[in-house]
Amino acid sequence: MQPAVRLAGRRRDPRTDVAAIEAVLDLVGSGATLSGLSLVTIADRAGVSRNSLYRRWKTKDELYLDVLDAINKPLPDLRRPTARDELIAHLAVLIERTLDNRASSMLRALLAEAAAFPELHRRYFDEIVTPRREASYQIIRRGIAAGEIRPDIDVALVNEVLVGPILARLGSGGTEGLDPVQTSRRIVDLVYAGVQAS
Numbered sequence: 600m601q602p603a604v605r606l607a608g609r610r611r612d613p614r615t616d617v618a619a620i621e622a623v624l625d626l627v628g629s630g631a632t633l634s635g636l637s638l639v640t641i642a643d644r645a646g647v648s649r650n651s652l653y654r655r656w657k658t659k660d661e662l663y664l665d666v667l668d669a670i671n672k673p674l675p676d677l678r679r680p681t682a683r684d685e686l687i688a689h690l691a692v693l694i695e696r697t698l699d700n701r702a703s704s705m706l707r708a709l710l711a712e713a714a715a716f717p718e719l720h721r722r723y724f725d726e727i728v729t730p731r732r733e734a735s736y737q738i739i740r741r742g743i744a745a746g747e748i749r750p751d752i753d754v755a756l757v758n759e760v761l762v763g764p765i766l767a768r769l770g771s772g773g774t775e776g777l778d779p780v781q782t783s784r785r786i787v788d789l790v791y792a793g794v795q796a797s
Contacts, residue, residue, distance in 0.1 A: 616665065618645035619652060623666045624701040627708050633663060634715045660719040667709070667723050670702035674734055682742025683787055689735055690761060690783035697769045698777060706769065732758060752794050760790055 622645035626636055638659060642652040656662040672692045679685040696702050713720040735758045742748035748757075764786055768777070 615645075615647050615651050615655065618647050619655075619662060620666050620669045621645065623662065624670070624705060628701040628704045633659070633708050633712050638662070660716060660722075663709070663716070663719055664722055664726070666705060667727055670696060670699065670705060671727050671731075672696055674731065682738050682745065682747050683791060685738045685741070686735070686761065686787045687780065687783045689731075689738060690765065690786060691779040693731075693762065693765050694777055694779040694782055697765060698775075698779070703769055710770075735761065746796055748791075748794050749796050757790060757794055761786060 619641060622641050623636070626641070626644055627633070636659065638652050638656065639649055641662070642649040645652070652662075656665070672695060674689070674692065676688075679688060709716065709720065709723060736754050739748060739752075739754045739757055743750050743752070743754075765782075
């Protein structure tokens with residue numbers, strides 16, 4: 600697990616970051632709710648002082664956002680020969696994340712308690728989901744510009760159709776045994792049957 604890298608805020612001890620992030624993932628993976636956890640409980644589980652945790656994160660929301668940062672794999676290098684190849688690589692990263700049981704538990708916990716953490720939910724979508732969605736939009740638009748994808752398609756809808764099966768598996772917990780590359784290729788090929796330029 601790599602420590603989260605934030606562009607703003609005070610300098611952090613990477614060892615404390617990793618310990619705290621791992622503690623949250625362990626606790627949530629074991630059934631704890633986001634609202635039920637406290638910074639004190641997290642510090643105890645992480646084996647770090649409560650003061651060091653409070654110096655780094657004033658609220659649970661701030662810590663949880665760093666946890667969400669840490670479980671999201673970097674966007675892949677999108678320089679592939681075709682938009683189809685780029686979409687396969689892009690979806691494979693999302694599928695790899697769903698195969699991590701603790702990461703999946705964290706995302707399900709956030710969605711289940713979105714009303715209790717509205718600011719965290721908003722920031723998660725603004726800072727993590729939106730950049731990935733925009734990257735997918737760019738790939739689809741490049742496919743249109745290259746004559747690979749029909750120009751009359753709804754870019755946002757095509758993206759939703761691509762990621763929908765993965766999110767459904769994530770929500771149901773049915774991700775065991777998925778092969779990221781094979782699964783992403785199957786999804787993209789099914790969608791391409793409807794959007795590919797003739």
